[in-house]
Amino acid sequence: MKKIGLAILALVVIGVGFYFSSSKEEPKAEASKKSEQVVTFANFRDIRDLNPHLYAGELYAQNMLFESLVHIANDGKIEPWLAKEWKISDDGKTYVFKLREDVSFSDGEKFNAKAAKANFDAILSNIKRHGWLESVRLMDAINQKGGEAVHVSGEYELTLKLDAPYYPLLVELSVIRPFRFISPKAFINGTTKDGVSALSGTGRYVLKENRKDEYAVFEVNPNYWGTKPELQKVVVKVIPDNQTRLMALEKGEIDLIFGVNMVDSAAYNKFAHLKGFGGVMSEPLSTRMILLNTTDAITGDLNVRQAIQHATDKETISKAIFAGIESPADLLLSKNTPYSNIGLTPYAFDRTKAESLLEASGWMKVEGKKYRQKEGRELAITLNYNSNNVTDKTIAEFLQGEFSKIGMNLNIVGEEEQANRDRMKAGAFQMVFNISWGMPYDPQSFLAGMRKVVYGDYLAQQGLHDKALIDDTILHALEST
Template identity: 45%
Template sequence: MSKPAILVQVRAALLALAALHAGPAGAQQLATAWPSNVGPLNPHLYAPNQMFAQASVYEPLVKYRADGTLEPWLATAWTVSPDGRTYDFTLRPGVTFSDGTPFDAPAVKANFDAILANRARHAWLDLVRRIDRTEVTGPLAFRLVLDAPHAPTLNELSLPRPFRFVSPAAMKAGGTTADGIAAPIGTGPWRLVETRLGVSDTFAANPAYWGEKPGFARLVVKVIPDPNTRAIALQTGEVDLIAGAAGLIPSEAFLRLRDQAPAFSAALSPPLATRVLALNSARAPTDDLAVRRAINRAVDKDTLVRTVLDGLEPRADFLFGRNVPDADAGLTPYGFDRAAADKLLDEAGWVRGRDGARAKDGRPLAVELAFVGTNAQQKAIAEVVQADLARVGIAVRLVGEEESAILARQKDGRFGLIFGETWGPPYDPASFLSAMRAPSHADYQAQKGLPDKPTIDATITAALAATDPQERRRLSGRVLAALHEAAVYLPISSAVAIEVHRPTVTGVRFGATLNEIPFAAMRPGPGR
């Protein structure tokens, strides 16, 4: 092990001990649960790193707010050149990483250089493609120069990854991707101090944090893969809080606990994203437009939302909600109409057999629907979709696998239908549309077989470069209209976040995005 790496680990261990003894009175502990470990928490990489944990340890230059605006964070101010290509940031003074390393312009540049050294991995994000160079223009002055204007630059700098900052002392050979990092050391309110695989991850409050200190000395994230078991852990007091995307606990458990006030407090966020099934246009039989449109007509989403989701998530008809900027394209929903679905399939030559299943030229009308096997909500939705499609003669085979296997299917296209979500603010719509052009998500694979895929991608590129808001809205609308007509998505519902907590914790609220949980704002409650 290199000397810098040894120093990082020694420094991290000392700070971990300090954090455990420098917290609030009584060194109180907040316990929550998650389906998996949080991962190594490299801020510049993706799965298995969990985004809520990355956002707890690492911070951005600018922070996205729930009202859609951006506020200064590690940068206190910024200016943009008239041509939209140069961004000058003034960095916050007095900030250090949790290992004591100063946060300054050289540290910011080192992180950008590490990200750009792995540019191909981040190609889904258009800002990475657009960066021409970075410059240190003063001890606390950093310059970002693009090769062309890019309207969502500031929004993309606020994302949970990859534009967040790890201590340069934790970088291996000056980078963060080839060999990972020596330790997850950021400027944020929390530090990861222990990982027990399959058991828990423990975070300690960062005593050097520049902002408001966490109300708890420790945050323990217990690994509980099963949603029902997570609900039981909350009921029995094993954990204080469940927070995150709906589906962390079964919807009926959420409703039951919500009715047990004051023993439990529960809340739903406003809609933050869209739950969808992606339909593979490059793989039979969903390469047939009539099949994709029939699927959109055949699923009774109102009944699904009422029975499976217990009405917690409203029905979705489009890839993005109409409230998403630049996303109201004036489209007409497909709507549930089983007779119309049958007619589409009949006219396309898919003939019903005596058993009710359809076939064409000896080929059965059968698709695979892939979902995360430990996600009870996805499984229940998949079973309803399977039953609805069987009624119009489409056979569906359900494939439940671990999350990493489903992610691999999304990337390589081994699916007929597969679960996905839009990413919510601040990703939607610009960053989500940008990612459609890179073969790293299900969206690219779903669209790969479309004859106008090159035109769709070119229009996305033009929209991202448009400096006129009306032109950007027009171009985004063209993309959304093309995808809607091609029926490569089956929107299911508008995804929400949930939180349920015991009286042992107060100050619980939702983050501005689906992937951030503001643990640092929480405080011990009277029930502790």
């Protein structure tokens, strides 16, 4: 698995920050809002398509509307949710879930095994979109052999069958998408892959209003089966610009800013120590990284990729750009990620080593030239970044200066988020920023995504001579028990 590290440059490990106002002197309108138990926060974009069986919507919004069979607790343990209990066969291939009998969708439709099966069938019918998930592949394999992967074994009993044991199944069933449940009445032509007619889930909230690219309003689901949340209303304002978000927070127009890449370290430290405000940071949840395309003429060279590793001063990135809030990532995943504390030796920051590696591949310093040359060609690499991200440009500019010290011309190009994602999925890059999926998706879903064209990982690794071995090793790890 070491070769994966030669296509991916890990930078820093990331937590998630919350900022919230606690001003003592409030306008009457604000006091009234608080008595109604309303919270308003900002996001940089609209909630988009919240179909729980697709991937375009905002995760936090889908999580408010739709629920899963099981739930991951803060300590990482799997807890009952819409399924009150379950049994696993001795061979690890069959799961029998006993469902709660007191749950309804927000449109009044009853949640039972029949409704649950309809949701699973809708997901499995869209194998092209979900086939990167090993659990989907293993259920589809049962269906392809003439069996029934999802079976109604009682009014409130659902049975799932896999073609092979798969230890992360319960984890994948608990994450926000695609294994969440929507009312079958909302299906279009018996499925969800072409959209849904309503957002009727079993969750704590319902979507009351959504003005595209302006705001969304969520209110408590009056028919929620469990303990109703104290917050009666959640308002999400769309504020794309970082400085505008911060001004809105300071003026009391929003109560908090939440999430990765929504605020820079300087602003975090400012508000964390500002009277009337506070900040909370989670334990490391994901890793900020750069993908290096191994099919490119320059970054396809192992020596060049290793030189980039040795020329990257992660300690300074952590301290100077993130003020220590995000710590250096010596490995692809943080040690608190399951199965990731395995004692690998990281690449050390060493410019001399980086230069010797470049020279070993024929990239030489030439008198009168600022950057190294090889056969009349300049050592020039382009790093693409998401211009909506508040820190990617800063990191890119830092790396541009650092790489020039070893004779490498790093061109940095910012672009709109969707264009950046499309570039990754097409493999049209030399270097591009990426992020691991975060727990609980890490490590299993993040690694599984390397076996299919999900994001840029798969395409970045296509130039590795042992790509097939890497994929097989990932598959073997996923099917281990």
